[in-house]
Amino acid sequence: AERNGHEPEFMQAVQEVAETVIPYIAQHDIYNGKNILLRMVEPERVITFRVCWVDDQGEIQVNRGYRIQMNSAIGPYKGGLRFHPTVNMSILKFLAFEQVFKNSLTTLPMGGGKGGADFDPKGKSDGEIMRFCHAFMSELFRHIGNDTDVPAGDIGVGAREVGFMFGMYKKLRNEFTGVLTGKGLSWGGSLIRPEATGYGNVYFAQSMLNTRGNSFEGKTVVISGSGNVAQYAAEKAIQLGAKVITLSDSSGYIVDSEGIDAEKLAYVMELKNVKRGRISEYTKKYSSAKFVEGKTPWGEKCDIALPCATQNELNHEDARTLIANGCICVSEGANMPSTNEAIKEFHKAKILFAPGKASNAGGVATSGLEMTQNSMRYSWTREEVDSKLQDIMSDIHKSCIKYGTDDDGYVDYVKGANIAGFVKVADAMLAQGVV
Ligand code: NDP
Numbered sequence: 001a002e003r004n005g006h007e008p009e010f011m012q013a014v015q016e017v018a019e020t021v022i023p024y025i026a027q028h029d030i031y032n033g034k035n036i037l038l039r040m041v042e043p044e045r046v047i048t049f050r051v052c053w054v055d056d057q058g059e060i061q062v063n064r065g066y067r068i069q070m071n072s073a074i075g076p077y078k079g080g081l082r083f084h085p086t087v088n089m090s091i092l093k094f095l096a097f098e099q100v101f102k103n104s105l106t107t108l109p110m111g112g113g114k115g116g117a118d119f120d121p122k123g124k125s126d127g128e129i130m131r132f133c134h135a136f137m138s139e140l141f142r143h144i145g146n147d148t149d150v151p152a153g154d155i156g157v158g159a160r161e162v163g164f165m166f167g168m169y170k171k172l173r174n175e176f177t178g179v180l181t182g183k184g185l186s187w188g189g190s191l192i193r194p195e196a197t198g199y200g201n202v203y204f205a206q207s208m209l210n211t212r213g214n215s216f217e218g219k220t221v222v223i224s225g226s227g228n229v230a231q232y233a234a235e236k237a238i239q240l241g242a243k244v245i246t247l248s249d250s251s252g253y254i255v256d257s258e259g260i261d262a263e264k265l266a267y268v269m270e271l272k273n274v275k276r277g278r279i280s281e282y283t284k285k286y287s288s289a290k291f292v293e294g295k296t297p298w299g300e301k302c303d304i305a306l307p308c309a310t311q312n313e314l315n316h317e318d319a320r321t322l323i324a325n326g327c328i329c330v331s332e333g334a335n336m337p338s339t340n341e342a343i344k345e346f347h348k349a350k351i352l353f354a355p356g357k358a359s360n361a362g363g364v365a366t367s368g369l370e371m372t373q374n375s376m377r378y379s380w381t382r383e384e385v386d387s388k389l390q391d392i393m394s395d396i397h398k399s400c401i402k403y404g405t406d407d408d409g410y411v412d413y414v415k416g417a418n419i420a421g422f423v424k425v426a427d428a429m430l431a432q433g434v435v
Contacts, residue, residue, distance in 0.1 A: 004041070007090035009311060009336070013097050014041050016340055016355075020415040021422050036426050043096065045069040046089075047143050051117055053135040056125055065136050067115035067143055067151075070096035073428035076147055077113030078103055078364060080154030083132075083161065085120040091311070092116060095154075098335055099364070101421030102357040105396050108368035113149055115140070121156045133164035141169050146177040146374070152367050153182040155310065158228060158273070159194070178374030181367035190370035192385040193363075198232025198333060199386070200362015200393050201306060201354075202240065205331035207397040208352040209304075211411065214328070216240035222302040224248045225309030226272050226279045229333040229360065233306050234265055246297035248309060249279045253297040256282075256289035301325040308333030319345035332356035343414060350410050358396050358417040365392045396420075 004010055018037060025031040051063040066089070069077045079099040082092070092114050100112030119132055144151060153162055162182045169179055176188075183189035192199070202216070209215055219242045223230050226247040234244045243259040247268060256264070267285060271277045280291040298305065298318035305327055307314050311334065319342035322330065329352040332338060336356060338346070346353035366389055373379055380388075396417075403423075404416020 004093075007093060009090045010093040010097065012340060013094040013336060016343070016414065017097070017101065017418045017422070020412075020418040024419050024422070030430065031426055034430065036429060039429065040071060040100065040425065041097065043068050043070045043093065044072060047115075048089075049139040051119070051132065051135045051139070053128075053131045055128055061132075063117045063119045063132070063136075065115070065117045065139060066092050067140060067149070068092050068096040068113055069143075069149055070112040070114070071100040071425060072111035073425050073432060074104060075109035075111045077149035078110040078152070078367065079112055079114040080116075080152045081157045081161075081165075082114070082116035082154040083119045083121050083156035084116070085118055087116045087118045094311070095335055098357050100425060101418060102361045103364055103368075104421040104424045105358060105399060105417060106361050106365040106368060106392055107395055108365060108392075110150075110364065110368055113151070114154075115151060116154065116157070119156075121161075126160070129161065130164045133161050134168045137165045137168035138172065140165075141172045144169075144179055146179050146371070150178065150367070150371060151180055152364070153228070155227070158182070159184060178371050181370045183370070188370070188374050190366060190373055190385055191380070191382040192389060193366045193370055194228065195232040195235070196366035196389055197229045197360050197363030198234070198308070199236045200365070200389055201229070201233050201308070201331055201333040201359045202236035203362065203390055203393040204354055204359040204397060205304065205306070205329055205352075206240065207394060208331065208354060208411075208413070209329055211401075212328075212352070216242040216304070219243070219303040220245060220301070221304045221306060222246045222297050222300050223306045223308055223333075224253065224297055224313055224337070225307075225334065226268060227309070229363075230306075230308035231265065231269055231272070233308050233333050234260060234268075235262075237304075237306070238262055238265065242304070245302070246300055247279055247282070248297055250309075251278055251280060252291055252293040252295055254279055254282045254289045254291050255297065255300055256286060258288040298322055302327055304329045304331070306331055306333050307337035309337065310334055311336040312339055314338045314342050316341035316345050318342060323349045323351060328352060330354070331359045333360050335360065347412060347414075352411075353413060354400075355414045355417055357421065358400055358413055361396055362389050362393055365389060
């Protein structure tokens, strides 16, 4: 706390892990007295750098770029890049810290990292995005590599941005390697990677529901966000027979009483990914929907909630409202969308709750599969990747049950994910000595 007290999001993420892992360490002699958690909360390396670029008006702009190389005990650093005006050290350290546990849970050999810039992509032309991405990579390239650190997308970084960054990396290094994941299909990308985080979240929620003899069939689902994760969580939930009634962005949410079906979702994908419009425009096209400005969707009555936008978007009052309205399952697509107080409410009510580090791990897991395909110079089919993704999500669910089942049979997925993620990384760190 002395060193990191000024970083609230990072402190929040560490506190959540510490509460479950410290008692476990105390009961296990091999970890006791080794300061293992203290070593894990200190990033192995933090890089910050200037990003200069020229906007369409000819003005010179300056942003701050970052890469947090958190932990490489079990593999090269791996984690996304976020472009958003709120990006700062606290947010990226929380994301990098979570990533270490998440990557460990996937069963694949990946360490944890995260990066990005305080750049706002909203309203920027394609040319401006390209110049920014090229400028960003003209420094980042010297710190990453396919055996060192393999970044991917996150908020504000999708296929377009990964393409521009890959182009600059390749030019500067004169090598074609899988240094970034989320690449286009014709130049090293993997099938199912765009869908993986959203699909994986729904697969995980499905496993949780199955433990109580339940499923998505006929359930009402509330989703926040309308970006990559939200879109594909909605797609899979609809395929499994659920009625999805909301999507949102930072301006507010839309609620469609008739449900967002496959055709309406196709419109949303075009609106957000091609036209780069706002979710409120949905109501102009579909009269069954209304737009609620400046609010999150947690007040809408639902059976299942999938928060897929951003950190701390669901607080303890939202949690109470969801529970009072009969919600039985909350599965996080975003990273740390629920506050620690909200999580305590879910646990108290003994409803199914999955923390993002378990339920959204399908994205990075499929990035891991992209790295494997790149190394083999080979591509798996859609069915092959989807089936591997389902197996990985099912394995993560089993690990959570193994380490998270309380004496009364309730599964605390937060505890399960934290301890399962911790054990693998801690064992590797102990084996490698004090370095
Ligand atoms: P996108 O940029 O594609 O979409 C982000 C969505 O969240 C947009 O609808 C955006 O609205 C909304 N949003 C962003 N910031 C805020 C905010 N401060 N308040 C309210 N809404 C906000 O990002 P992704 O879908 O990729 O990421 C969403 C979440 O999932 C993040 O927490 C990310 O870390 C996490 N995640 C993503 C993975 C991936 O594979 N992409 C993997 C694992 C986790 P607006 O357009 O108005 O900004």
